[in-house]
Amino acid sequence: MEYFISFDNVYYSYDFNDEEDSTYYENYAVSGINFSVKEGEFLAIIGRNGSGKSTIAKLANALIFPSEGVVTVLDIDTTNEEYLYEIRQNVGMVFQNPDNQIIGTSVEEDIAFGPENLGVPREEMIKRIEFALKYTGLTELRHNEPHYLSGGQKQRVAIAGILAMKPRCIVLDEATAMLDPIGRKEVMSLIKRLNEEDKITIIHITHHMDEVTNADRVLLIDNGRIIMEGTPKEIFIRSEELKEAGLEQPQITTLVNELADEGIDLPRDIITVDEALEHIKPLIAR
Ligand SMILES: Nc1ncnc2c1ncn2[C@@H]1O[C@H](COP(=O)(O)OP(=O)(O)O)[C@@H](O)[C@H]1O
Ligand SMILES: [Mg+2]
Numbered sequence: 001m002e003y004f005i006s007f008d009n010v011y012y013s014y015d016f017n018d019e020e021d022s023t024y025y026e027n028y029a030v031s032g033i034n035f036s037v038k039e040g041e042f043l044a045i046i047g048r049n050g051s052g053k054s055t056i057a058k059l060a061n062a063l064i065f066p067s068e069g070v071v072t073v074l075d076i077d078t079t080n081e082e083y084l085y086e087i088r089q090n091v092g093m094v095f096q097n098p099d100n101q102i103i104g105t106s107v108e109e110d111i112a113f114g115p116e117n118l119g120v121p122r123e124e125m126i127k128r129i130e131f132a133l134k135y136t137g138l139t140e141l142r143h144n145e146p147h148y149l150s151g152g153q154k155q156r157v158a159i160a161g162i163l164a165m166k167p168r169c170i171v172l173d174e175a176t177a178m179l180d181p182i183g184r185k186e187v188m189s190l191i192k193r194l195n196e197e198d199k200i201t202i203i204h205i206t207h208h209m210d211e212v213t214n215a216d217r218v219l220l221i222d223n224g225r226i227i228m229e230g231t232p233k234e235i236f237i238r239s240e241e242l243k244e245a246g247l248e249q250p251q252i253t254t255l256v257n258e259l260a261d262e263g264i265d266l267p268r269d270i271i272t273v274d275e276a277l278e279h280i281k282p283l284i285a286r
Contacts, residue, residue, distance in 0.1 A: 001075050003036035004169055004201050005060050005091070010034075010069035012055050029055040030224040033069070039168065040199040044212040044232070047221035048246030053205045056221070057173040060203065062087045073169075089118060092162030094175040098154030099147070107149075107157055108133070108142040114165040125164075132160040136190060152183025159190060169201035170194065176206060184208070209236070209250045213271050220245055233269040252276050 010033040013026045030052040037043050047053050058064045059071050062078040073091055076083045095101055104110030111132050115125050133139045136156040141149065146157055155175055162170055172191065176184045188211055194200040204211065212218055218235045220228035222245040228235055236242070239249040239257070248254075256270045256279075264283070270276045 001039070003072075004039040004041075004074065005203075006036040006070075006072045007033045007056075007059070008070045008072075010059060010066045010071055012059060012064065013067045015067075028067075028224055030059075030221075033224075033226060035219060035226060035229070037169075037201060037203065039201055040195070042195045042202045042204070042214065042216045044215035044218045045203065045205045045221060046207065046209070046212060046218060046235075046247060048207075051221045051245075052224040053221055054173055055224075057093065057171050057203070057205060060171055061091045061093050063093075089165055090168045092159075092165060092167040092170045094155065094158050094162065094170065094172045096174040096177050098151055098158060098178065101158045101161075102146045102154065105145060106143050107138055107146055107160075110146050110157055111161045111164050114161050118165060128164040128166070132163040135163060136160040150183055151179045152186040155179065155183065155187050156190060159187070159194075163194075167200070169203070171203040171205070173205045174207070175204075176208060176211060184211070188214075207247070209248065210272075213250070220247070222246070232271055236271050237269045 010030060011028060012030045013028045015024065015026055033056065045053050045056065055064070059066060060073070062073070062084055065079050071078045073087045076087060078087055102110060103113045108129060111129050112125065115128055120128065133142055136159055138153070138156055138160055141153065146154060149157065159170070170191070176187050179187065191202055191204065192214060195202045204215065206212065213232050215232055218230060218232055219226050220235060227245060228238065228241065236249045236253050239254065242249050250271055252273050253271055256266045256276055257268050260266050260268050266279050270279065
């Protein structure tokens with residue numbers, strides 16, 4: 001297996017019939033998408049609202065199937081029904097609204113739901129739940145009712161439920177969008193650890209540019225097409241194109257570029273505050 005997930009010239013149309021004039025409309029949400037993700041990679045997908053990000057996420061998880069082109073997971077065509085279960089077990093999805101993902105009346109019960117559905121034997125299931133609780137720091141909250149947790153804790157419950165299914169890839173579709181800064185940090189540090197320590201492949205869809213700086217690679221989507229692909233540094237230096245796609249480069253990148261324009265000796269591809277400080281401190285040292 002060269003790639004964990006691969007999109008080969010993928011189109012997806014949300015077709016609909018207009019009842020009034022009984023016309024059949026094609027409505028392409030994504031057109032001609034080509035990209036691959038290697039096992040263990042951290043891929044970020046950015047793009048304005050309606051650009052096609054969620055459609056890509058659903059195609060990657062075999063929740064929907066290409067109108068044209070092919071999506072493969074683990075070298076298996078997602079339209080191959082024989083392996084549907086295997087694909088969905090290996091590609092876990094975390095969605096935007098944590099409240100829509102709660103199934104159980106306790107944290108523990110919620111985490112058990114996925115492996116239970118997979119028919120995991122009881123002994124093994126107990127082990128997996130313990131592991132998932134510990135990994136996500138939820139052991140103390142195991143008997144709590146999920147609805148009363150904070151947003152960040154709810155998303156950690158969602159991730160724990162996926163971990164209990166032992167996936168090799170997790171797709172987060174704007175999973176931090178409804179969280180406060182603390183909740184966002186909790187979730188981001190969790191997915192960073194899953195990727196770095198446990199080599200779980202991550203596809204992180206977000207509109208927070210600061211969540212992208214850690215990614216190995218970034219895809220910028222606009223109007224259903226990939227319009228830019230590269231490392232975070234390669235993407236964030238192109239401020240004009242980002243603006244045209246409805247996004248903004250990180251403020252720190254804008255700042256160092258303005259300083260560089262004034263003749264101050266700073267690299268233009270700085271994307272984090274820490275990196276900026278490293279370069280600025282020697283300049284002001286007395
Ligand atoms: N269920 C649906 N039926 C019809 N059109 C849809 C549906 N879901 C999304 N779309 C349309 O497809 C396009 C891409 O949507 P989506 O993939 O949700 O984008 P994003 O996640 O980037 O906001 C948008 O134009 C959206 O209106
Ligand atoms: Mg979306």
